[in-house]
Amino acid sequence: DGGITQSPKYLFRKEGQNVTLSCEQNLNHDAMYWYRQDPGQGLRLIYYSQIVNDFQKGDIAEGYSVSREKKESFPLTVTSAQKNPTAFYLCASSMYGGGYNEQFFGPGTRLTVL
Amino acid sequence: GEDVEQSLFLSVREGDSSVINCTYTDSSSTYLYWYKQEPGAGLQLLTYIFSNMDMKQDQRLTVLLNKKDKHLSLRIADTQTGDSAIYFCARSGSGTGRRALTFGSGTRLQVQP
Numbered sequence: 639d640g641g642i643t644q645s646p647k648y649l650f651r652k653e654g655q656n657v658t659l660s661c662e663q664n665l666n667h668d669a670m671y672w673y674r675q676d677p678g679q680g681l682r683l684i685y686y687s688q689i690v691n692d693f694q695k696g697d698i699a700e701g702y703s704v705s706r707e708k709k710e711s712f713p714l715t716v717t718s719a720q721k722n723p724t725a726f727y728l729c730a731s732s733m734y735g736g737g738y739n740e741q742f743f744g745p746g747t748r749l750t751v752l
Numbered sequence: 753g754e755d756v757e758q759s760l761f762l763s764v765r766e767g768d769s770s771v772i773n774c775t776y777t778d779s780s781s782t783y784l785y786w787y788k789q790e791p792g793a794g795l796q797l798l799t800y801i802f803s804n805m806d807m808k809q810d811q812r813l814t815v816l817l818n819k820k821d822k823h824l825s826l827r828i829a830d831t832q833t834g835d836s837a838i839y840f841c842a843r844s845g846s847g848t849g850r851r852a853l854t855f856g857s858g859t860r861l862q863v864q865p
Binding site: 642644671679681686696740742744745 | 785792795852856
């Protein structure tokens with residue numbers, strides 16, 4: 639089955655530690671995205687990548703880093719510089735090109751900083 | 753104000769119609785989307801509308817777009833308890849540089865039996 643997987647589903651981190659969230663897709667999509675969701679708020683864009691080996695900052699990139707070495711994978715690292723990292727993180731992907739941009743979402747990773 | 757705005761909460765009785773509203777500021781968006789999120793899960797695309805359309809119907813879902821007022825609505829007919837979820841309105845990015853969507857804060861729909 640084609641789709642997007644995120645792992646782990648739940649993640650706990652101590653303050654001062656970096657942590658990496660995994661996102662993999664087998665939809666052959668060019669573009670991938672990371673969003674952060676906080677209670678009662680919409681999704682805010684952290685980073686996005688339209689093609690392998692290229693990525694762009696979103697609206698809240700500070701304290702996060704990404705890489706896009708393979709088309710299928712777009713891992714997100716939450717660094718110790720992120721002041722309030724506890725949130726629900728969603729990864730998405732879409733075909734690139736044209737105006738219609740349906741994004742397919744993974745199941746999310748809930749990160750809690752202890 | 754926010755780029756895409758939605759009311760936070762809507763409560764309806766099972767069998768009634770639900771109408772979820774959304775307003776946006778960027779009139780250059782080509783497509784507008786409605787996504788559904790069930791508890792603890794990712795988002796699922798429900799429907800979308802192209803900006804040159806006024807209405808789109810898909811089974812129990814009706815999307816209305818008023819471009820003049822920059823207002824989008826999602827009507828769910830015969831609402832069921834399984835429709836309880838958070839509904840997000842989203843618009844496509846403007847220009848060709850940014851492909852990510854801009855989301856509203858989401859409307860939590862509660863369906864009472």
